Amino acid sequence: MITLVGGTFNCIHIGHKRLLRTAISFKDDLIIGLTSDDYTRKNKSYKIPYEKRKMELERFISKYTERFIIRPIDSPYGSTLEVNEPARIVVSPETYLNALKINERRAELGLMPINIVRVPFVLAEDLFPVSSTRILNNEITKTGKRKKTIKISISTGNDVKERALKVFLSNHMKNFRVTRNSDYKLEAEQPFGSDTERFAVKRALSGLKDNDYSVGVESGLYYNKINDRYYDVHFCAVIDRYGRITTGYSRGFEIPYKIVDYIKSGVSSPYEKYTGIENIGKKNGIIGEITFNKIRRFDLIYDSIEMAFAPRINPSIYI
Template sequence: MITLVGGTFNRFHKGHEKLLFAAYKTGNKIMVGVTSDQYAKAHKEKILSYKSRVNSVEKFMSKFTGNYEIHPLDSMFGNTLDVDEAEIVVSPETYTAAKRINEKRIAMGKKALNVVEVPFSLAEDLFPISSTRIINREITRTGKRIKTINIAISTGNNLKVAAVDEFIHTIMKNYKITVNTDYKTGSEQPFGEETMKYATDRAMYGLKDNDYSIGIESGIFYNKVNDMYYDLHYCAVIDRYSVITTGFGSGFQMPDSVIDAIKTGSSTNEYVENLFGIKKIGHSRGISGLISSDSVTRSMLIYEALRNAFIPRFRPDIYERDFLS
């Protein structure tokens, strides 16, 4: 059996390496198709010469094996319709082409190729590495961000800003956080699905020309199992491609007296200020910090919600959803 893999391989980068290495790992002889100058330039701009692109492929492949051949591609199909039995290694970007190839093979009475899909290689900003982004000097070939990653958060609470900065610093280096105060929310104390709506609205208000925009709300959720109300933080993250991911922080049971006050039109902040004389507790330790003697502060819960909202972005392929379109 042989393994087929093809592409333009322009501005050879980490994603190309991942694709070719996956082909090598099949253990078969590898046939690498590299788009010809004529075919590549008909579909893309700023293409390096065929010779230069082939040299990049050869330089990488020779580190692992000599059991490969390189052929020019003058069409999407290349030699995929000629081989009898083979595997084809594709990226999410070329997966649709593999489906078309198999449809045509089946129509010809041939066996479908076994398709091996390799996930995108993500840059520092958690968007796919691509030749276009490298050409535009947005990222390096290894995925480091050259242009600053712009992140907005819609809030008037510095506690949220600090939590965002703390988390983002663990996954990105070249970033800037902007506080957006031009937003509206429907209530100081949301309940249930209102919490998710207001957080999403905050994120939408702040997107503008940013790479990411974040909205975080805490709200009250009812649990009918034990007839108790819980405080939960909810985070919505929307990116420049209009993809939204969300996450919850840990929930904790709220005292009945607080819920009773909220149901009469008060808020958690107002209740704590009236009872304990502590102003704007939501801007500091939070009611969770007050109850737990700061074992669990509001900052921790905000951090959790944000972290969990980013989880799908690390491996979108596992979720089988088109996060990166």
């Protein structure tokens, strides 16, 4: 069996190294398709000469094996349609769909399918995939460390929300800065049902601007027909500079019916009226009163933020 792998390899970074080491680990004869100068001239922003890229590839791969050949390729198919013996192709999530197209074309030609091995993304410090383009743009290092500060906005006037976001981010990033956005308007103080998601997304969209990420967190009331009660749930929306939105929910808890009555009657500051605690939403919240502060509003906000970022921690599994 032979193993195939391909790419442009403008600069060998940690993502490339994982891809290549995976290919090498099968201990087969290895064929590496390297995009030609003509191909990169037409399809790539950075046009590093073929021979220079080939030399860097040879330097890295020869540390692990001598059983490899580097061939120039001028199309996404490369030499994959010429392989008649059993083979596997090692790809990233980014090129996985192209591997499927290769097998479709091989089937049309009466060739056996190539076994596809998908290697997960390697993420930079900012939770975006490491790429040669980002390295050459001087945004990250070859190991994925962010050179420029990660800019994150949260649309809120609540210190608890900002603090929960900073605590979460500190577990995943180092070089980041959180700023508040106040340039948003919501139609109601207390959303019900799907308005909760809509308000959170509206917050996030309003704060994106030139930031890497923008976050919106909203708490809303959801009706449960089973017991005729309302539940408080926090919802977080995260939008990034590429336009991708991920969302998450917190744990939910039952709201005392008297508070719901206050809200529906239009009573100002219903949670404060019920508990007698000024600015309770900016402290431990009604959940703090219910649980004697064993659970705080901070915890529920953190829940929603963590769940909204969860798909970004291992994005390969969602492709």
